[in-house]
Amino acid sequence: MKAFQKGTSLLLAVGAWCGWVMAQERVVIRGGSIVDVRDGRLVPNGVIVLEGDRIVSVSREGGAVPEGATVVDAAGKYLLPGLIDLHVHYKDWSAELYLNHGVTTVVDLGVAHEWIKAQKEGIRTGLIPGPRLFHGTNNLDGPPEDPTSYFVRPYVHILKDPEEARAAMRQYIVGKVDAVKVYDGLTQEMLRSIVVEAQKVNIPVIGHFKDVRVAAAVGAHGIEHNGAVANAILDKQAQEEALKKVRKGFRPPAECFMDLRKLPEIVDLMVKRGLYLNPTMRMSWQGDRALREKGFHYQDFDLLINDWRLRYVPLAFRLADLKEYQEIGMWHWADLSPYEQDLFHQGYTNAQRLVKAFADAGGKLYAGTDSANMCTPGLSLHQELELLVDAGASPLQALQAATINPAELMRMKDRLGSLEEGKAGDVVILDASPLEDIRNTRKIARVISRGRVLDGQYHADFKNPIPKNDIEDSSHFFPSPTIRWVSPEAVEEGTGVTLTVKGTGFIPYSFVRFDGQKLKTDFSDGFELTAQVPAPLLKPGTYAVTVENPDFAWGSIYARGATDLSHLGIRGPVSNEFRVMVKLKGGAPILAHPREGGEK
Amino acid sequence: MAIKLLFLLLLALGHSTALAASPLLIKSGTIIDGTGGPPFQGDILIQDGRIERIERASGALSPPPGARIVDASGKFVLPGLIDSHVHYHDWSGELYLYHGVTTVADLGNSTEWSIALREGIEKGKIAGPRQFVSGAQVDAPRPGAFARPQLIAIKDPRNAAEEVRKLIAKGVDVVKVYENLTPGMVESIVGAARAAGKPVIGHTNDAVEAARLGYKGIEHTNGVAMATFKGKLDPAKLPFPGYGRIVHSFMDESRLPEVLQVLLDHGVYLNPTLRLWSWPHLDQKKGFLEEDYALLFHNTALAYIPIDYRLAILNEYFHLSRSYRVDELKPDDKELVRRGYRNAQKIVKQFVDKGGKIYAGTDSANIGTPGLALHQEMELLVDCGLTPMQALLSATRWSAEVLNQDKKLGTLEPGKFGDVLVLEANPLSDIRNTRKIAHVFKEGMEIARGFTAYHSPIIYRNIPEDSGHLNPSPLLTAMTPEAVTEGSGDVVLTLRGLGFLPWSKAHYLGTTIATEYVSDTELKATLPARLLKLVGTFPVVVENPRPVGTVNLRAGSAFSIFGTRGAESNPFYLIVKFK
Incomplete structure (x- = not known):
């Protein structure tokens, strides 16, 4: 067993060579209680036999142990199918975090580019360590209403009309995507064409929608976040009144204004149409007090900072994850008024009501x-399940949300999602019952992934054989600021001045530097700051003005108003320079022209 | 030393905004006065920075007290x-x-x-x-013409006159226009300029x-x-x-x-x-190249001129615009x-x-x-x-x-x-x-003619050193294919971007690879099989020859000015997959 595990570590640390992969190892797990996620039954003293990366038999105790098999003793423990995270953004450092947390299947719903395909292929052939990886299309979206404040990101594929949508879908299908990811800028007609094409190859359409009724009408399959539901039952008056009481730029999410009386009706529609719902409780409410009260931020900290074997996880990510626990909109929660904090929390409690109503009505989470x-690979899935149960779902329903339901939504129920003969050899062995x-x-x-028993450790020298080929970025990092203009561009020496700085990526915690000196800065909005330059700094010359964002979880160039070439520019917490000139005032001239003849 | 200080101090007293200057008498020179009239012998008296008198006879003017006298006999004024x-x-x-x-x-x-x-x-x-x-120059809206401190891109023709009025209000003396402006825009601009007495000059x-x-x-x-x-x-x-x-x-x-x-x-x-x-003068052997070279490279004090500009000035003698080398014609x-x-x-x-x-x-x-x-x-x-x-x-x-x-x-x-x-x-x-x-x-x-290494404008130019006469800094915006399989044969990459030249070259894994120029926005580079044996993710960059520096690119956007400024482009990463 030990040699086996050491071999597995070697596999994970440096990648495999082919001979190892092809070995038809047999693994027998016996003595544990099998959790049947289909109905919540516990099958005591189960025996699961794995061959290669499949389950070949599931039975009660009493059968003979096949020859040459590795035996895993699970006496007193509980067996779950490997967990499925249906919405990830896979990084080249994610593998160990998912696998060690029992997440043996992930679906990347961010991109369809060459790197993700190379990872999927490499994992499938065993040359790259990782969970089973499926991926969707690029994010399909409609043309932005206001291009100057659109959130530009790479791999957002903007479509003009249903015809273009159809053509794009055909391309993706040739590239063998496993799902379709949509954004709420698509019109209903475009969505319909997309759904039609997706149905032809039996892949689901999952994403954001302006309104869940649109999703229902076009026959889409998976709803991400509760916003689409909230928009369908929005209490507009409450929203208008609230907006008067909050500061400029504070945008409370739609969930804060759900008309709960209309909840049963909308839930009914969703269940009738067979819509699956992903409430993303962990991600959507990361800045709310509820998660801090549960101590989630300490869990993340303990994993990401205290375990230095995870030093290969980029620091910017680790800091950004911790930052998000403290952030509501652009502000640290403590800088918001009690009203604003409570309003946000109300969104959370409304979301909980939705989750409960949906689960009670038989809806599939x-x-x-x-x-x-954002969110830590692996750990965040467990946190999500806990939040679903807090909302009112039963433990079984939560477990189904990470096993049989996503398998169904992905049309992969025949091979994933439960411990049954013929399905994937992914097993999680728990010390205690998750149903309790x-x-x-x-x-x-213990985690068994694709028929291999993992050692459950993190390895400081972990390296992905094919590193990700673009910038490590996320809209959850503090943006990298850029300056477009500073006015006035020239001032007279000796008098103080207020500079107006225009650009992108500004937040309430940005500050302006003039010739290296920090200035008192006021935040107007994401595109404008004003700063006071005191008179003593204004000596004749030309000086650089820069904007700085906190040197903490920095680096996103995906700010509103950015363009598609900005990924070539600023990446750090400091913007580009814009130079301001200080002119010479009148008064006594120099005594002679500096190049005048006579004495040199 | 003390006397010098005293002298300077005395000069400082009783002084207005005009530069301190004693009267100047330039005598007995042959004066070519710039009117177009025939040259004549004479004296010129300059006082308080202006020409006071001109006498059409040598020695006719008596110098005022304290005047500096310059004898210009045998010389031309x-x-x-x-x-x-x-x-x-x-x-x-x-x-x-x-x-x-x-x-x-x-x-x-x-x-x-x-x-x-x-x-x-x-x-x-x-x-x-x-x-x-x-x-700022005044131009019509077009790709690359985004507003900068040195360029006004007129967005709305109806606002052309207003934009120019704002520019004139800042204190400019001339209005400079570009050829892409429509006749309607030019008419409004000329109207606004004339009203303020400013001439319109342009392409x-x-x-x-x-x-x-x-x-x-x-x-x-x-x-x-x-x-x-x-x-x-x-x-x-x-x-x-x-x-x-x-x-x-x-x-x-x-x-x-x-x-x-x-x-x-x-x-x-x-x-x-x-x-x-530039090239015809080289062709006709007028000696301009040698003249520029001697001035720009033999004066150690003039090292303050950025090297890319000095190279560009000499380089232009060998090119028709940036893309055509004369010896290849x-x-x-x-x-x-x-x-x-x-x-x-x-x-x-x-x-x-x-x-x-x-x-x-x-x-x-x-x-x-x-x-x-x-x-x-x-x-x-x-x-x-x-x-x-x-x-x-x-x-x-x-x-x-x-x-x-x-x-x-x-x-x-x-x-x-x-x-x-x-x-x-x-x-x-x-x-x-x-x-x-x-x-x-x-x-x-x-003016004491000479060059000093410490020469400074005090107020430095506040925009990037830039000129359409420098080679562009290349930018990479797309690459296909993005992924290749290890052990494959030669692979031809199509590189898209801005600022490419016939002499751009691509680098991969520390090696320069065969690069073919298609246009200023496209190159084809061949990755030889021997470089594709290693699995992983590796940068491809494009380099332009010096003199480089301009990011004033056709179709460049406002954000491209923040991008690469040197000879090398931003990297684009190639994935080499497992077989």
């Missing part, structure tokens, strides 16, 4: 965390 | 020279003054900086020639239309050549795309007189910028270009013969060495068939006129600025004698 654009307490999903004794 | 088309840089000042250029017109720069420099020089606190400035693709719309000065002769064949030839279909001057090779000489007549009828001045035709093509240059010379000669006025502007220091370029330009004007007197007028009186500054500048007449150039030899017998400088005076004070 699925878990997708958005890791690792959902938090027991975290008490992991 | 001219007005200080005016370069009426420059782009001022931090390092331009000493070079202009050294070469006797006491006034320049900056026709395209960061508005606020131009004005700050002009004021600083007027106050005697920054060393440099007197400046008249246009500040045009149709000199006849420009004259009718009210340009005072037309830059380059392209618009004249194009007016002769308008309607008959499509400039977009001519050979050497990107080399705008090729239009001269197709000029319809039979229509030249009527085109020039329109310019004359409207009192339009013409700046042929002959020196910008076929003999027929070289002859085509030569014909174009001869046509440009014809334009100049015929224009002046009919009574037209040339103003000499060099485009230094975007290209061309400040100061020296103006002397080279005057020599080229004489090569066209103009007299040396006419060449001198183009750099004195006619330049002052086109700038609406002829009341204060451009000739040696009482009341005008005391800017004087004293030469060792007669420029009328050989125009090249303008380079034989004995003294340079600006407002009656002598």
Whole structure:
């Protein structure tokens, strides 16, 4: 067993060579209680036999142990199918975090580019360590209403009309995507064409919608976040009144203004149309007091900062994850008024009501965390399940959200999502029953991924053989600021001045520097700051003005108003320079022209 | 030392805004006063920065008390020279003054900086020639024409006049326009400029239309050549795309007189910028290359001129625009270009013969060495068939006129600025004698000619060092394929981006790989099989040869100015997958 595990470590640390992969190892797990996620039954003393990366038999105790098999003793433990995270943004450092948390299947819903395909292929052939990886299309979206404040990101594929949507879908299907990811800028007609094309190859359409009724009308399949539902039952008056009481730039999410009386009706529609719902409780409410009260931020900290074997996880990500626990909109929660904080929390409690109503009505929840654009791979899925149960779902329903439901939504129920013969050889062995307490999903004794027993460790020298080929970025980082203009461009020496700085990526915590000196700065909005330059700084010459954002979780160039070439520019917390000139005032001239003849 | 201090202190007392200057008497020189009249022996008295008196007889003027006396017998006295088309840089000042250029017109720069420099020089606190400035150039909206401190991109034609009024309100002296503006926009702009007494000078693709719309000065002769064949030839279909001057090779000489007549009828001045035709002077062995080289590379003090500019100035002698190296041209093509240059010379000669006025502007220091370029330009004007007197007028009186500054500048007449150039030899017998400088005076004070390593403009230019005459800094925006499989044979990458040149090269894994130029936005590079044996993710970069530096790219966006500035592009990463 030990040699086996050491070999597995070697596999994970440096990548495999082919001979190893092809070995038809047999693994037998016996003595544990099998959790049947289809109905919540516990099958005591189960025996699961894995061959290669499949389950070949599931039975009760009493059968003979096949020859040459590795035996995993699970006496007193509980067996779950490997967990599925249906909404990830896979990074080249994500593998160990998912696998060690029992997340053995992930679906990347961010991009369709060459790197993700190379990872999917490499994992499939065993040359790259990682969970089973599926991926969707690029994010399909409609043309922005206001291009100057659109959130530009690479791999957002903007479509003009249904014809273009159809053509794009055909291309993606040739590239063998497993799902379609949509954004709420698409019109209903475009969505319809997309759904039609997706149905032809039996892949789901999942994403953001302006309104869940649109999703229902076009026959889409998976709803990400509760916003689409909230928009369908929005209490507009409450929203208008609230907006008068909050500061400029504070945008409370739609969930804060749900008309709960209309909840049963909308839930009914969703269940009738067979829509799956991913409430993304962990991601959407990361800045709310509820998650801090549960101590989630300490869990993340303990994993990401205290375990230095995870030093290969980029620092910017680790800091950004911790930052998000403190942030509501652009502000640290403590800088907001009690009204604003309570308003946000109300969105959370409304979301909980929706989750409960949906689960009670027989709706199918699925878990997708958005890791690792934000949220920690692996850990966040367990946190999500806990939040679903807090909202009112039963532990079984939560478990289904990470097993059988996503498998169904992905049309992969025949090979994933439960411990049954013929399905994937992905098993999570827990020390305690998750049906009694959902938090027991975290008490992991062993993870078996694709028929291989993992050592459950992190390795400081972990390296992905094919590193990700573009910038490590996320809209959850503090933006990298850029300056477009500073006015006035020239001032007279000796008098103080107020500079107006225009650009992108400004936040309430940005500050302006003039010739290296920090200035008192006021935030107007994401595109404008004003700063006071005191008179003593204004000596004749030309000086650089820069904007700085906190040197903490910095680097996103995906700010509103950015263009598609800005990824070539600023990446750090400091903007480009804009130079301001200080002119010479009148008064006594120099005594002679500096190049005058006579004495040199 | 104490006496020097006392002397300086005394000078400081009883002083207004004018520069401290004792009266200056230049006596017994041969005065070429810039009016066009015949030279005469005489004395010039300059007081308080202005010409007080001129006496047409040697020794006629008695010097006032404290006057400095300069004996100019055997020498030739001219007005200080005016370069009426420059782009001022931090390092331009000493070079202009050294070469006797006491006034320049900056026709395209960061508005606020131009004005700050002009004021600083007027106050005697920054060393440099007197400046008249246009500040930002005015252009129509098009890719690459995003608003910057040095460019106003008119978004709405109806606002053209208002935008120009705002620019004039900042204090510019001239309005500089580009050829992409519509006639409607130009009309409004001219109206606004005229109302404020400012001349409109600029580029045009149709000199006849420009004259009718009210340009005072037309830059380059392209618009004249194009007016002769308008309607008959499509400039977009001519050979050497990107080399705008090729239009001269197709000029319809039979229509030249009527085109020039329109310019004359409207009192339009013409700046042929002959020196910008760099290659023909190399071809004709005029020694300009050697002259520039000696100045730019033999003076250790002049190391403050950025190396890319020094290289660009010499480089231009070997190129037609950035994309065509002359030694790679076929003999027929070289002859085509030569014909174009001869046509440009014809334009100049015929224009002046009919009574037209040339103003000499060099485009230094975007290209061309400040100061020296103006002397080279005057020599080229004489090569066209103009007299040396006419060449001198183009750099004195006619330049002052086109700038609406002829009341204060451009000739040696009482009341005008005391800017004087004293030469060792007669420029009328050989125009090249303008380079034989004995003294340079600006407002009656002598300029100590020389270069100092510590030369500083105090207020540095606030925009990136930039010039369309430098090779662009390349930018990569897309690459296909993005992924290849290990062990595959040679792979041809298609690289897309901006700023590519026929001599761009791609690098991969520390090696330069075979690169083929398709266009300024596309290259094809071949990855040899031997470099594709390693699995992983690796950068591809593109490098351009020096001189580099401009990010002023066709179709560049506002954000591309934050991008790469050196010779190497941003990287694009190639994935090499497992087999």
